[in-house]
Amino acid sequence: MDVTLSLTHDCNLACSYCYAGEKRRTSMTTKVADRALDFAFSFDADEVQLGYFGGEPMMEWELLQHATARAEELAADSIKLKKTLTTNVTMMTPERAEWLKEHEFYLGVSIDGCRKMHDVTRPFVSGRSSFDACIKGLDIILSLIPDLEVIVVPDPMSVQHLAESIRFMIEDKKVHRVSVNPNFYTEWDDEALDGMKKAFEEIGEQYLAWYRSGMMPQVNFIDTKVITQLKEGYSCKDKCNFGEHEIAVAPSGRLYPCERLVATDDGGEMCIGNIFDGFDEKKRAAILSQRGNVNPDCLSCSIRSRCMNWCCCINYALTGTINRTDGIVCFHEQTAAAVADRIGSMLFEERCPAFLRRFYYEDFSDPNPDTTIPSPTQTPLP
Numbered sequence: 516m517d518v519t520l521s522l523t524h525d526c527n528l529a530c531s532y533c534y535a536g537e538k539r540r541t542s543m544t545t546k547v548a549d550r551a552l553d554f555a556f557s558f559d560a561d562e563v564q565l566g567y568f569g570g571e572p573m574m575e576w577e578l579l580q581h582a583t584a585r586a587e588e589l590a591a592d593s594i595k596l597k598k599t600l601t602t603n604v605t606m607m608t609p610e611r612a613e614w615l616k617e618h619e620f621y622l623g624v625s626i627d628g629c630r631k632m633h634d635v636t637r638p639f640v641s642g643r644s645s646f647d648a649c650i651k652g653l654d655i656i657l658s659l660i661p662d663l664e665v666i667v668v669p670d671p672m673s674v675q676h677l678a679e680s681i682r683f684m685i686e687d688k689k690v691h692r693v694s695v696n697p698n699f700y701t702e703w704d705d706e707a708l709d710g711m712k713k714a715f716e717e718i719g720e721q722y723l724a725w726y727r728s729g730m731m732p733q734v735n736f737i738d739t740k741v742i743t744q745l746k747e748g749y750s751c752k753d754k755c756n757f758g759e760h761e762i763a764v765a766p767s768g769r770l771y772p773c774e775r776l777v778a779t780d781d782g783g784e785m786c787i788g789n790i791f792d793g794f795d796e797k798k799r800a801a802i803l804s805q806r807g808n809v810n811p812d813c814l815s816c817s818i819r820s821r822c823m824n825w826c827c828c829i830n831y832a833l834t835g836t837i838n839r840t841d842g843i844v845c846f847h848e849q850t851a852a853a854v855a856d857r858i859g860s861m862l863f864e865e866r867c868p869a870f871l872r873r874f875y876y877e878d879f880s881d882p883n884p885d886t887t888i889p890s891p892t893q894t895p896l897p
């Protein structure tokens with residue numbers, strides 16, 4: 516079971532694209548956290564993934580430590596416990612970083628790349644730039660947990676700085692893993708879409724240069740499309756377990772199928788119960804039965820099996836239904852596939868050692884990769 520605790524509705528930043536709902540000083544109580552953990556460990560599972568989310572979860576540092584200690588106690592030696600924290604790192608200190616390392620946390624760090632890009636969308640609540648505080652926090656945590664993921668959110672207002680931002684993270688900050696998660700919750704006009712396409716192509720060129728030089732950075736929109744090309748699509752286990760083996764707990768104790776849906780915690784149609792009474796099985800079953808994709812256009816699409824059109828949260832935000840997607844996702848997926856296929860083919864054809872090691876020898880464990888696994892083919896840009 517994957518359980519995410521949304522520790523608070525509060526945050527010290529005021530990101531323009533925040534989907535965590537209106538900020539308020541309402542946090543989870545210890546009682547709710549304890550009950551949520553009892554709930555999480557009540558299923559017959561040999562592994563529990565415990566995530567912390569918000570608002571900014573580090574604003575509730577003592578609660579986070581308490582919940583972690585309790586989860587470790589519940590897991591004991593019989594259940595494998597994975598811990599993740601999604602944070603803006605403005606409240607990171609060397610002591611906290613030590614503690615996170617000691618407890619083997621995996622971190623998702625939200626920073627929008629270079630100063631120019633970050634300052635467009637991620638100020639402190641006061642309006643002042645949070646860039647220096649974020650970079651300070653990133654440096655602290657990177658020195659102890661280098662294998663973390665930086666999450667960059669391009670927006671129509673900031674996408675022109677995206678390629679520079681990814682370069683900054685990988686070359687200057689030595690981050691190995693970067694996720695580009697566009698703000699799907701806003702309008703992307705033609706100029707903004709063009710900006711996204713240019714940025715993805717530029718990042719593709721950088722990726723070529725990095726792999727040719729022997730570096731192996733991970734960039735999500737390229738990597739997933741290379742992998743799904745080689746595997747001929749997402750497999751079931753690649754897709755999230757929205758509402759089934761994956762749940763989020765709001766500070767109130769209400770249950771949602773994914774942390775992105777907690778938002779203001781209005782208890783509406785996406786609320787599937789609470790930790791005191793358990794699942795509302797009727798609502799949960801209705802939501803689970805709708806997962807997937809029913810867009811007629813997708814049926815004949817050549818990259819259908821490689822497309823994220825099944826992300827229920829993004830679909831819900833875009834169309835009000837969890838199984839129908841919309842234009843921006845389509846544009847993003849086609850652009851990502853086109854860029855990944857072009858550079859994947861080039862790196863394969865030239866037998867780039869770093870590329871083969873990353874995608875064939877390591878990820879696919881094939882003893883004879885260049886003859887048994889097909890080269891990526893090419894998908895046209897939208």
Ligand code: SF4
Pocket residue numbers: 526527528529530532533534535569570571603625
């Ligand atoms: S740091 Fe996260 S929770 Fe806080 S405003 Fe930004 S996106 Fe929202």
Ligand code: SF4
Pocket residue numbers: 755756757773774775826827828829
């Ligand atoms: S529904 Fe989408 S955002 Fe939510 S966990 Fe699944 S893939 Fe992620």
Ligand code: SF4
Pocket residue numbers: 810812813814816817818819820822823824840844845846848849
């Ligand atoms: S790329 Fe567009 S048409 Fe193709 S499967 Fe994805 S959303 Fe559907």
